[in-house]
Amino acid sequence: MVQFPQFPQALWRDSAELPDFPDLNKSIQTDIAIVGGGITGLTAAYILTKEGRNVTLIDASNVLNGVTGHTTGKITAQHGVIYDELIQHFGAENASLYYEACMDAKQFIADTISAQNIACDYQEEDAYIFTNSEDYTAKLQAEKNAYDKLNISGELTDSIQLDIPVKSVLKMNDQAQFHPVNYLKGLLNEAIQNGLTLYEQTTATDIEYNKHPSIVTQDGHRINANYIIQASHFPFYDGEGFYPVRMYPERSYVIAVKVPESFPGGMYISAESPVRSIRSASINGETFWLIAGDSHKTGQAESTIEHYDALQAYAEKHFGISEFVYRWSAQDLTTLDKLPYIGPVSKHEENVFVATGFRKWGMTHGTIAAKIISDQILQYDNPYQEFFTPSRFEADPSVREFTKMTADVAKHLIKGKLEYTNDNVKDLKPDDAVITRVSGKRTGVYKDSDNQLYAVDTTCKHLGCEVNWNSGDRTWDCPCHGSRYDVTGDVIEGPAKESLDKVNLE
DSSP states (O other): OOOOOSSOBOHHHHTOOOOOOOOOOSOEEOSEEEEOOSHHHHHHHHHHHHTTOOEEEEOSSOTTOSSGGGSOOEEOSOOSSOHHHHHHHHOHHHHHHHHHHHHHHHHHHHHHHHHHTOOSOOEEEEEEEEEOOHHHHHHHHHHHHHHHHTTOOEEEESOOSSSSOOSEEEEEEEEEEOOHHHHHHHHHHHHHHTTOEEESSOOEEEEEESSSEEEEETTSOEEEOSEEEEOSSSOSOOTTOOGGGTEEEEEEEEEEEEOSSOOOSOEEEESSSSOEEEEEEEETTEEEEEEEEEEEETTOOSOTHHHHHHHHHHHHHHTOOSEEEEEEEEEEEEETTSSOEEEEEETTEEEEEEEEOOTTOHHHHHHHHHHHHHHHHHTOOOTTTTTTOTTOOOSTTHHHHHHHHHHHHHHHHHHHHHOOOOOOGGGOOTTEEEEEEETTEEEEEEEOTTOOEEEEEOBOTTTSOBOEEETTTTEEEOTTTOOEEOTTSOEEESSOOSOOOBOOOO
16 A cells, blocks of 8 residues: 555645745734634635725634645535435525525636636536435435425436446536635735735634724734624634534545546545545646545544545545545534524624634635625625524524534543543653543643653643544544644644643653
8 A cells, every 4th residue: 555644734735835924913903803814714805905995814823724725625516415405404495595605606716716817726627426325325316306496507327437336426517626725825915915914823812892892812912993704713702602512523534646547527525424525636737636534523533544544545446546645634613504604703793703614615615704794894785694694593403413512522521531541651652642641630642753752731721621632633632622732732723722731741
């Protein structure tokens, strides 16, 4: 089997050069403050600066270093087997709104690429859901019936261009794919020309109110604004919207490989689990096959490296691998009813917005979110505003999902507190980690390749769950709400805002 890369690295980030920006070292005033430099934040900045608004954007790390930089880069309304379910839960009119919103996002991206002449390998492709399971054949037929009811262009067939066994295939016509970082680099450059101010390595921790809302940063500075957009994946400010218990986090994995045969075109995803997503990407004249999937709830996998192994084994079996070039993972949030939360953070805070819960489809949902929120700030009508509003709480299926998620969090909270391990730090190998007890505290210890030890208290700083080791990405991940920390305990991904406590091993 071809050896995969030792360290994770996303293809999109490695193949694009981005400028660096300073951190915020003083309190400032702006009209619109955006937190998060991914597709939602940068698209909103592009739209709003085009309208002549004064916009400041901050990112806790570097722009495009979060979920957007680790996506599969599909621009599609085919979000799995979803439309039959949407019709059942929300009715045909609302299901149609969902499809139209996704297609409007695709059109916005295409129009922006053309208007700004952005080189980002944009390609129109058909999208396919395939199954080799008898159980899912009927589900794809029901989904095709939903397509017909909603006037979605597609067809049901029993063959596929890829050399893999299938029993049924559902095609959605006229979708697309691109290089997401190069696309957003184009929007970033245009927004800067239009007056965007941008700060990196600047973490937002809270929002306070005087006459207008103000972002409070980790360093104690304030960004006073008329409007605030939380485009930070997980909202750093809850506003009594109870987002931690209305969403759950999942990690999924991607490998980029070279294959002896040519890619036949199209974008593919399996209906059944474990999910397998397949597309191609061309970078500097080289073609890569992107194989993605194998998702699980964050912090709840025994050995995350096994998920990369599973994707590699799948690619080897069906296509053959001549070279394994990249591997990376991403974290996504799913809401109670599988629709994103887009709009005011709560009914009583109309000037603070949130965009979250994209369920692995951030290219379309992030673009939709930027357009909806920008339209609200600019006081333009938007046909999707009410449908995606965060204040909704449907009884079906929300109550059942709410109960399940609450029970799952409680289970992992209790399990982590009772867990005990006899593993010894002395037996730890380089580039590995162990959870043990130090002075009675549950402690995570990582040994790097130079035999340097890093020890942290494993109690998550969000709501007190116990983090687990992620061997694939060398991170400490929380199984309750998805906070992630590096080996030193510093926050990589919220909702946690503070680092894990360091533990002295001497």
